[in-house]
Amino acid sequence: MSKELKIAIAGLGTVGTGLIKLINDNADLLKARSGADIRITAVCARDKNKDRGVDLSGYEWFDDASEMAVKADADVFVELIGGTQGIALEATRAALAAGRDVVTANKAMLAFHGTALARLAEDNGCTIGFEAAVAGGIPIVKAMREGLAGNRIERVYGILNGTCNYILSTMEETGRSFEDVLAEAQAEGYAEADPAFDIGGIDAAHKLSLLASLAFGTEVDFGAVSVEGIERIEAGDIAYAREFGYRIKLVGAAQQTTHGIEQRVHPCLVPQSSVIGSVGGVFNAVIVEGDAVGQANFVGRGAGDGPTASAVAADIIDLAKGLRQPVFSVPANSLKPSNPSPMSDHEGAYYLRLQVLDQPGVMAGITVILGEAEVSIDSIIQRSRAPGEPVPIVILTHETREGVMMDAVAQLGKHPAMQEPPRLIRIENF
């Protein structure tokens, strides 16, 4: 007597077709490891006739995902449509309401509706697997929910968007501008035609909000994430950072502070030799700090059909084994409020680039403003330019409260020698 787990897949883009290939190619392994026949029974996508390079003839076709979610002969509804709401959300709700487990790669949907969907799942005796929603092939959801479950998590941070990491790595290697490298990344398929979600930090923030929930047992609260993208990073900033022994990365971090839980995504100077500083290209990295384990680091491909299908398959295999558990580690009804700590209370060091007219007393004026605000200077670079040209002054500060720093920056912006708004980037000495 062989168990069977029947799967309906909604969305047949590269991940959906990658999943079909994986389930077919590795059928023997999946059966050995899950103890069940994992069988695709139904699929759904916008265009039935598109050639996707996989044979769909053995699967029941649905035009409507919500209809498939309830009517397909399936135990699990795999949602690979994407999007915060609309069809994906509607079909996911329908599947859960019908008591069917859901596996999804949709971080945007979970960032906004994660807590409510987890409640719906648990009310209906089912669950949602979302390993593929965070850091692609890295099994970080499982690591946090299970592998490190004995730990009080103090901080989780990482590189959560491969597109940004590719752009920043390439800018550093080549010295080229953000616009240039972005255009190339789009041409090579590393960045979307509409890259706003990636380069604006939104995609990383979606993922971070899920990691924060797992880490701290709190409701998913995308609105609590402070988000800044990489659009304003200049080649010059990367070069200065390098002089100080840093690289600029788009970092997502969630941590417990005395003021609450801080969730933030922003460009950040990190030491070149740190784990995060040494992860280049399209790779993702997640670092978890727990009271017992110390630091555990996870690095791998954060996107692509193979890695994402690997993560979806892991969730499916768990379900085939009957391993079913609360979506965000603890039951949805016992998730606590996210208790956000305002960024004005963030404590950290800062990189400050000022473009000033080179005239007598400017440096004194700047340092007096910082001194009066009690912002302590760690290092300064100022290089001479042709007389009359604006000159960049780059300052690294010691740790200070962000509210204090922002006030000082506002003061600096009013200084008569200032040629453009001061540029502030956070530093983390991970």
Added chain:
Amino acid sequence: MSKELKIAIAGLGTVGTGLIKLINDNADLLKARSGADIRITAVCARDKNKDRGVDLSGYEWFDDASEMAVKADADVFVELIGGTQGIALEATRAALAAGRDVVTANKAMLAFHGTALARLAEDNGCTIGFEAAVAGGIPIVKAMREGLAGNRIERVYGILNGTCNYILSTMEETGRSFEDVLAEAQAEGYAEADPAFDIGGIDAAHKLSLLASLAFGTEVDFGAVSVEGIERIEAGDIAYAREFGYRIKLVGAAQQTTHGIEQRVHPCLVPQSSVIGSVGGVFNAVIVEGDAVGQANFVGRGAGDGPTASAVAADIIDLAKGLRQPVFSVPANSLKPSNPSPMSDHEGAYYLRLQVLDQPGVMAGITVILGEAEVSIDSIIQRSRAPGEPVPIVILTHETREGVMMDAVAQLGKHPAMQEPPRLIRIENF
């Protein structure tokens, strides 16, 4: 109505007491994440009266681990005694035979008896958690058994012994000798008084044999691991390796080859910039290569009370949640034979250091021997010395079959100018 999971702990060294502290300190978290009260009911160690800094008065005391394994009021038997056989094995068998789940950090026992114990567990409807047996706090067992279960694993390798990594890192940083650094590591508690298991590669081989079973669905076969330790690594080898852009690490690797499955632990030149090359000190690293995920890297503390207790706690939480599954990913009776591939069939590049008398024709003699064996040379370093002194010649080869290389080395050893046996170290361009 609250569920309860009762735990009996055998062995109260640093890990055992660390586990008691973790379970007490993080009781709220463990309950929230497992849905159960995880309660220690019994403990057992050699000396009841030793002060361990934890209060044992609430737990039933046993002098005999095997007696505790069957008589304690417990659902789970936690084995932290250690040792390949003797008390640990006897008590583990007793617990499993009594239908109790076992959680263990004992790689030595599992390396020799893993398959048999897995069968015994499954015959009695229970399981063995051994997250703590491999790479300490890194949740690699869970990652391989579950998180990457959709992948056909091609290779798993890493740094599996923190003591060796600490010694080799320190030798590189300081230029000091192996003996010197080992003595210091012993004084600082990074190496055991009897370091043979660590520096001889045995401990890493125990862990590798478990990873290989998880990766390939094969019986645990410690005897199939080719093992070489770091005792013969000289400061000079580390310096030469560095000149070529490499570091020397003790590497454990298991991979599928056309001849079978290769399992090996040995010192190895690895690129400085590789993940494995950049992991220093007491850290462990495991890299898993799968057909879907590509490469997934895991880095963390491989030993110590906190990380090990973190791993033991994860297994306990799984049991409290009712997540019970085959020990080595697939049912013990369907594990395949380990199908070892002999090291003579290993394909790889080599570092060769020859100590020769500097006399006319020596280099010709050496290169002719290598040429006749069809071993192709990648690079050579030879530096002049005072006339009459032995001079080191260091050669890196291209990839070749190990059997061929060993024959060539035997020929080289017979060359009249050779002052000591040739030194051969494998290279991996990870």
